[in-house]
Amino acid sequence: MDSKQREKYWKENLKYLGILLAIWFLVSFGFGILLVDQLNAFKLGGVKLGFWFAQQGSIYVFVILIFVYVRLMNKLDKKYKLDA
Template sequence: MAHPQDPKKAAAAAYWRENIRLLLTLLVIWFAVSFGAGILFVDFLDQFQMGGFPLGFWFAQQGSIYTFVILIFVYAWQMNRLDHKYNVYEEEDEA
């Protein structure tokens, strides 16, 4: 006789699936910006200017760093939403 799956285990598996999907999405964006814009497509992007510098150079020097910092904030924001969705968030102390 088949046993129904434990709801807590199913919720935990769904939580980690969404967590891994988010992480992989953000890593792909980071890779595309840092490696793609900074190395692979630098010659094409250098046709354009940003702040007086070629765009490919800008991405290699500044853009990938800015993107990485933004991705950190996006990850924290999305994980807070995910934690609340699956009711696994930490209670905040009210002072």
């Protein structure tokens, strides 16, 4: 792979990372801290939604985002013919 291809690959990788980290930040900080009072008006399984995001939701979302990242990187590797 030449340097231009490497640069494109890396830029796409950083784009994916930026988007996924922004989602995680929104869920963990935004939903768990900033919007907790508004989300507590709703319940999820008998627990206030804001509290749930602060305690468990952000962890679940983080694990899901790991699997999404793996899938995206597998597609990116195939696109640039880096899959073994």
